Amino acid sequence: MSASIHTRPVPHAPATIALHARPRRGPGEPLGGCIAQSTSFTQLAVGDTPEHAYSRVSNPTVSDLEFALGALEGAPPAVCFSSGLAAETALFLSLLSQGDHAVVSAAAYGGTVRLLNRVFARYGVETTFVDATDTSHVRAALSDRTKLVFVETPSNPTLDLVDLAALSQVCKERGVPLAVDNTFLTAAIQRPLDFGADISVYSTTKHIEGHSAAVGGAIVSRDETLLSGLRFVRKATGGIQTPFNAYLTLRGVETLPLRARQHSRGAGAVAAWLAKHPSVALIRYPGLDSHPQRALAIRQHGGFHGGVVSFELRGGLPAAQGLLARLRLVRLAEHVGGAQTLLTHPATMTHADVPAAHRRAVGITDGQLRLSVGLEDPADIIADLGQALACGACEPRASDEGLNSAASGACDGADTAPLGARDGARAGVLAAALAGGAL
Numbered sequence: 001m002s003a004s005i006h007t008r009p010v011p012h013a014p015a016t017i018a019l020h021a022r023p024r025r026g027p028g029e030p031l032g033g034c035i036a037q038s039t040s041f042t043q044l045a046v047g048d049t050p051e052h053a054y055s056r057v058s059n060p061t062v063s064d065l066e067f068a069l070g071a072l073e074g075a076p077p078a079v080c081f082s083s084g085l086a087a088e089t090a091l092f093l094s095l096l097s098q099g100d101h102a103v104v105s106a107a108a109y110g111g112t113v114r115l116l117n118r119v120f121a122r123y124g125v126e127t128t129f130v131d132a133t134d135t136s137h138v139r140a141a142l143s144d145r146t147k148l149v150f151v152e153t154p155s156n157p158t159l160d161l162v163d164l165a166a167l168s169q170v171c172k173e174r175g176v177p178l179a180v181d182n183t184f185l186t187a188a189i190q191r192p193l194d195f196g197a198d199i200s201v202y203s204t205t206k207h208i209e210g211h212s213a214a215v216g217g218a219i220v221s222r223d224e225t226l227l228s229g230l231r232f233v234r235k236a237t238g239g240i241q242t243p244f245n246a247y248l249t250l251r252g253v254e255t256l257p258l259r260a261r262q263h264s265r266g267a268g269a270v271a272a273w274l275a276k277h278p279s280v281a282l283i284r285y286p287g288l289d290s291h292p293q294r295a296l297a298i299r300q301h302g303g304f305h306g307g308v309v310s311f312e313l314r315g316g317l318p319a320a321q322g323l324l325a326r327l328r329l330v331r332l333a334e335h336v337g338g339a340q341t342l343l344t345h346p347a348t349m350t351h352a353d354v355p356a357a358h359r360r361a362v363g364i365t366d367g368q369l370r371l372s373v374g375l376e377d378p379a380d381i382i383a384d385l386g387q388a389l390a391c392g393a394c395e396p397r398a399s400d401e402g403l404n405s406a407a408s409g410a411c412d413g414a415d416t417a418p419l420g421a422r423d424g425a426r427a428g429v430l431a432a433a434l435a436g437g438a439l
Contacts (some may be wrong), residue, residue: 008100014072015257021071022064022250035247036060037232042094043287057235061243067248068362069208069218071186073200077218079230080246084183084203085111086239087217091179091201093237094118094150094229098124101145105162107155107362109181109196110351118353129358135166142174150201152181153190153300156336157346157370158363159284161293163368166302168196177226182239185306188260194220195300202251204241206337207307210259214248216241259375263266263307266381267373271309273382279389280318284310308336309371313389316367320345323369326391329376329384341381 036059041052052058062080069078081087082264091114094100104116106129116127130137132151142149147283149171153162164180171178179199180192186207192200202208204216221227234240236271240256241249283290286297287305297305313319324332324343333342334349346351347366351359373381 006159017071018068018188018253018360022067022074023067023298026036026187033064033247033250034061035243037243040393043258047365054241056238056240057380058231059240059243059246061250062241063320064255065246066218068250069187069202070206070220072256073191073193073220075220075222076224076227077130077350078218079227079234080204080219080241081219081234081239082241082245083215083433084109084217085115086110087201087219088115088228089119089385090233090237090239091118091199091219092125093233094226096120096125097147097179099145100147101126101128101143102150103128103130103138103141103146103176104149105151105155105160106130106358107132107158107160108152109183110157110354111353112127112150112152112181113358114353131362132162132384133160134162136408137168138167142170142176145174148172148179149176150181152183152413154184154286154308154351155362156184157308157344157368159184159286159291159308160309161286161296163296164192164197166194171198172196183302184308186256186260188265188297188304189301189304193220198223199226204252205254207260207263207337208337209249209252210337210339210421211252212247212335214245214252216245226322235267240343259339260306261304263373264298264304266375267307267309267376268305268342269372269378270371270373270381270385274309274311274385277389280311280419281311281314282312307373309373310368311371312365312368316365320369321365322391323385324390325386326388328387329380330371336370336372337433338372339375341376342372344370344372346370362423390393 012146039055041050043050043053052060057343062078066077066080070076081090091349094438102125104127118424128141130141132138149160151167153164154160168178177198179201180197182192182202183189183206198221202218204218205214209216219230267285268287271283271288274280275288278348285305286293286301291297327343330343332343334344335342342350346364346368347359351364
């Protein structure tokens, strides 16, 4: 598995980088990649340590993934971890010490809030959560003790945006590193480092791996000193990604730009349809003209806006429960970015550990739903949501059992035909949705 890395320039198109940005090993190299499923690697002599000696420190398959993820952002090889939260933990351990202060976007993944409030706070790290959609709020929260600004854009699950160029300027003026959780868009759509951020943070479990098969996390930076520090923390704490998960994630990277575009197109169509539905009280998607930060989305997202849609029904939580009980194609799961379309209830799932007052302050209501639009035909997703919303006034029935349950729990007049029977109407449904201008 020893690598002879070519240093020739890699083509800049993301689709090409995703397929070709990895170490080259010469003739006989397997196109499908290799899994170095080994704890240790032989050494020639005492003191002559090879590139890879022990897989808690580094591993050839993990290194291949790190090379690819770095190349996608025009950066040195990334540092990969066992999960997105493991990556965040290593970042905080690298940059924050007792008595230090961090400024974090209030609208963020629940695990980030929990990690800072219930783990790092015990060791004397203070966190101020602010509305990062207004850069002045971040500026006002900075102090001489601030050692990190950490934001998420688009935020989970409210899909608020942060002006990365403006915030980067503020952080550079104060000498504070800016880290951006870019999980929802990935470097295929948004490259935070190009806007002046110092660090991109990922749960590779989501869109990057893309098939709901491997948990992982990564940090990308153009600061070699920072990357070296992260590798030391990973070595000391044992948070490296496994070779097999790295292999699966690398397979996902190959199709990431293609999937990112398709997820975005599907989400745009579904969001436009939901925006017109009378049962929907509120919808957020950066590709909709109704998004309050639409102009920023156009500047920052490179033409696509990701596969996640956030919405709330007029009937609140009871209506959401009814919808979830009657879906046949779309599934309920605590996940985002997979090939299948999934619905999540943030208040009881991803953000259950976030205090209710914090949730309300950032706009996460008990009736809010987060839709991760997959790779299915958007018309089929719309049809499934349509039949479930048509049954919104019904009580959930125990006889409703998934995609092939036929009409056992349907309301009068609801579309109970199997998906294949709707093929004739598919084009019309999708055309009407796309007329909403969500792409």
